[in-house]
Amino acid sequence: MLPPVMNTLLSMRGVKGFILFALLGAMAVLGQAPYFLWPLTIICLALLKIGLDLRVTSDRALRAGFGTGFGFGFGMFLAGLYWVGSAFIARGPGFVPFMPFAVLALVSGLALFWAVGGTLYIWLVKKQKNGICAALIFACVFILVEYARSTLFGGLPWNLPGYIFRAGGAVSQIAAWSGIYGLNVLVFVLAAGLALFLQSPRRFGLLALGLVMLAGVYGFGQFRLRHAVVKYVEGVHLRIVHANIPQRDKFDPNKYVSNINTYLRLTRAPGFDKVTHVIWPEGAVPGLMLEDTGLIETLNRVFTEGTHTPPVLIFQTLRAEAQSGTSRPLYYNAATAMTFKAGEPPRITPFYDKQKLVPFGEFIPAQTALEKLGLKSLSTALESMSPGRTGATPLIPGLPPGRFQICYEIIFPGFSEKSRPAGGQRARFILNLSNDAWYGNSTGPRQHVNQARYRAIEEGLPLIRATSGGISGVFDPYGRPLQTLGIGEEGVVDAALPQPVSGSRYKFGINYKIHLIIVLILIGCSLIIRRNVY
Secondary structure, eight states, X not given: OOOHHHHHHHTOOHHHHHHHHHHHHHHHGGGSTTTOOHHHHHHHHHHHHHHHHTTTTSTTHHHHHHHHHHHHHHHHXXXXXXXXXXXXXXXXXXXXXXXXHHHHHHXXXXXXXXXHHHHHHHHHHTTOOSSHHHHHHHHHHHHHXXXXXXXXXXXXXXXXXXXXXXXXSTGGGGHHHHHHHHHHHHHHHHHHHHHHHHXXXXXXXXXXXXXXXXXXXXXXXXXXHHTOOOOEEEEEEEEEEEOOOOHHHHTOGGGHHHHHHHHHHHHTSTTGGGOSEEEOOTTSSOSOGGGOHHHHHHHHHHHHTTOSSOOEEEEEEEEEEOOTTOXXXXXXXXXXXXXXXXXXXXXXXXXXXXXSOOBTTTBOTTHHHHHHTTOOOSSOSSSOOOOOSSOEEOOOTTSOOOEEEEGGGGGSTTGGGGSEEGGGOOOOOEEEEEEGGGGOSSHHHHHHHHXXXXXXXXXXXXXXXEEESSOEEEEOTTSOEEEEEOTTOOEEEEEEXXXXXXXXXXXXXXXXXXXXXXXXXXXXXXXXXXXXXX
């Protein structure tokens, strides 16, 4: 049983209640990277369930459920996404006034999903709040809420509850079968079971089930990692260039040449003659890189100088594409590769055009109206960019087929299937080019890399990650770091390319199957409660 003082606190309404549950939501974020205090997340979610139960029989119960869920979600998303504001500061003084409104709008919009979850839970349980059916309804409702947050209106699956288990660890390995959404189920079962146990210690069955699930997942993961064997692709020697350049310096035209020289210096660091592929991150060269003929000539000279077999350069750039019937081109955020041969101009492979664009960062919703207020996209002075149409990724000379994902595309579970190598070949690695310098030395880049590593586990593919201002490196198909450079560091990661593993069974369709089962459980428990049968 909870102490009476806890019941009193969790029963608070109005502003005090909002602040309390916002604090609980903020504390729940401590389970995410880089802290991974995952038991705290489960405790906070259990207290949310108890707080909702204390409002079931109150006046205006649905309204109270909405406010409680909104408060918890507001605190959770504010603590988990506060660093988004850094992008406005980095972009310049003209963007700073928009920062508080943009951050609060984002946080409030995401919190509405949890507000709907709180309302729906109270409506479904009626007054039968302390039974196992009510606990299962809580778990099912918020599992579905998080899936809706991840998919509706473009989706933002950032800091899903399942990410509280460090990628590459034992528990995370179940994602090779269930994906991250399977771990969401585990988290909410544990939270609902703990809440039920705290309310009535004799009802420990659901908590025991959750603990058995956790122990089984942990044991499976330990077995998988103990027998993991990482092999490498012969003849591939990667160099990931990791420069420590603040985002504000990238917009300074007076530092354009010095910034590029930093990348060229690191590219030519000792060992260059053994490298087969050089990888620059997103944002290494701002703007339309391929239209800078002086830079292309410099790259050709640097890469062909003193080496018989110049390495391939893989990089991100903005590109423009003419439209028929109008003088206004379409702009894309693209990844491509450049090959070199002494005495010849460089050659460019086909482009991968980013498909998932960042709202307000790469395109502006309701563009015409907002641009009248002086708002431009954060990441570029160009007009809004267009999403890629095909998802085809180019075949890079000297590399097996791979999947390209630019920036936050990597956080979408199952999105890899929309990024397919040209010719329909099976992908052998994931390449993630990102610019995390927008967010400085915050939790954002650390959360980003943890989520990216889950894609490696789900797909059974090694992850090559090149970031500006984030965490770059090579990760094996189990999500474990092999070689990395972190925030504030400068240098290169020289590494071999791991081969994929065959033990992953995750497919995007599993997401639908998991949530269909959750819907059926939710319907069954709701019918039982409505008939008042236990």
